[in-house]
Amino acid sequence: MSGGNRAVAYIKPGEVDVRTIDYPTLELKDGPGVARDNVGRVCRHGVILKILATNICGSDQHMVRGRTTAPEGLVLGHEITGEVIERGPDVEFIEVGDIVSVPFNIACGRCRNCKERKTGICLNVNPARPGAAYGYVDMGGWVGGQAEYVMVPYADFNLLRFPDRDAARDKLLDLTMLSDIFPTGYHGAITAGTKVGSTVYVAGAGPVGLAAAAAAQLLGAAVVIVGDLNGERLAQARSFGCETVDLTQGALDEQIAQIVGEPEVDVAVDAVGFEARAHRPDAEEAPATVLNSLMRVVRAGGALGIPGLYVTEDPGGVDQDAKTGTLKVRLGLGWAKSHEFTTGQCPVMKYHRELMMAILHDKVHIAKAVNATVIRLDDAPRGYAEFDQGASRKYVLNPHGALDGVKAA
Incomplete structure (x- = not known):
């Protein structure tokens, strides 16, 4: 698949917009916020996801309020749940068709910190400092996931695969909270x-x-x-x-x-x-x-x-x-x-499998607790504005309609 990819981008303090960007490939290309030494990084170990749910986070709001050095055009979004539609030649265990949760921390699985389960401060994914994330200022420049599609590197290590596609679809509004909050x-x-x-x-x-x-x-x-x-x-x-x-x-x-x-x-x-x-x-x-x-x-x-x-x-x-x-x-x-x-950053991979099991077996209803509210990708600017005004909601973007008609149970 190729073509465009609609995504939410930071424009200036107080303003985001939905723009069409390049469809992702297994290479990190130059763009807003991409670390110079990460440009051209080839990710044979990566996958392309069709995004089923992606959330607006309070951390994103810090950037949108102008409280960071985020550049214009930075594609936002580090809370991602999706379906694998393409995999790189070095991916062994993740399959096309898998529904997966993406930890917001990007981790290589090879460095000392990753091996010690400190995946929030991976040493190999951000040339500027330990730790990286999707769509966040000074975090390596990995393209964000408030979009229709996204590339995820080191897929075998990073991704949490849901064991049953149908169960994942049924619990998707709860499971999307596993990527971060x-x-x-x-x-x-x-x-x-x-x-x-x-x-x-x-x-x-x-x-x-x-x-x-x-x-x-x-x-x-x-x-x-x-x-x-x-x-x-x-x-x-x-x-x-x-x-x-x-x-x-x-x-x-x-x-x-x-x-x-x-x-x-x-x-x-x-x-x-x-x-x-x-x-x-x-x-x-x-x-x-x-x-x-x-x-x-x-x-x-x-x-x-x-x-x-x-x-x-x-x-x-x-x-x-x-x-x-x-x-x-x-x-x-x-x-x-x-x-x-x-x-410091939460090392998501330390906890996400056990929390997935708690969700799948009805031990916790996290979407209801945080008042998860589904909106269209095109409504992201409204979601950001309402969240900034203190709305008691967790806005979940629905790029492909996977959450049509779904409410927190």
Whole structure:
């Protein structure tokens, strides 16, 4: 197959557009954001996917708001589920016709980090730094998947093949969350030490925060509390059994005490990241707010999972420090309380198979938890605009109609 490929591209701050780009091949060609040393990289180990579902992520919003150095024309999208329609000559185990989930981290499977299951910081896929992703600034320039078709390298290693095509089609709206937000939320919960009986606080009721809350429930938490400034998103958290705190309505520790009887929790997850705001109505941006608040409410000896995105360059930062990712974090408080911190990209492959099994066997309904909402590829600009305004939805793009008529169950 050849021809065009319609895709969502970043144009300028606040604007995306659906454009026709080249149909993918098994070679990474020059284009917006492609690392110079990756141009011409031949991927005999890759496949071409027909995309069945691809999601808008909060990380994409950081770029669209102009909070990164993303170039004009960068094709967006790192949450991809698709059907294999072409495979490279070095692919052994993935077959044409397989329905697969694509981890957002691109990993070679050969380097030291990959062999240690640290696939978020593969050493061989991005000439600029460890780690790569589809459709993301400074992550190697691999073309994004908010499109009709996409190329995936190192297919045998990267792809999670669903064992039954019909079951995958039936659960596609849940399974599309395996590429990023469900493993990312799970990573936040599990690295913070969530276990049976834990009290858990999740900062942020966006899709990753809701996924972290659902993951904490799956892990057996006794109480899961979600905090946010957005009432609609807090209502979504309550819809599947979470307690909530409205951060415009009083001190976090006092509201936690009203729920669990003491002003602290065992476990906390930062699902907000560097665009955090102070905890009050009409609050200004204060990027260290969440990290500092979590250190206050996590018990001594507890831990913080930090899947929320922090960056090394933020052109829209509130001050010169913030523009370089330098935050005023109360590390002394965390040190005094012997806190453990886990940061960085989620290594999706560490978790996605077990989470797939939980979905296929009805142990979790992640699409319902995050309020998955299917829209057409052409409606992506509207989805970005509504998400930016705080809509409590996880927008799922439907390029080929595989999700026609489907709603979260």
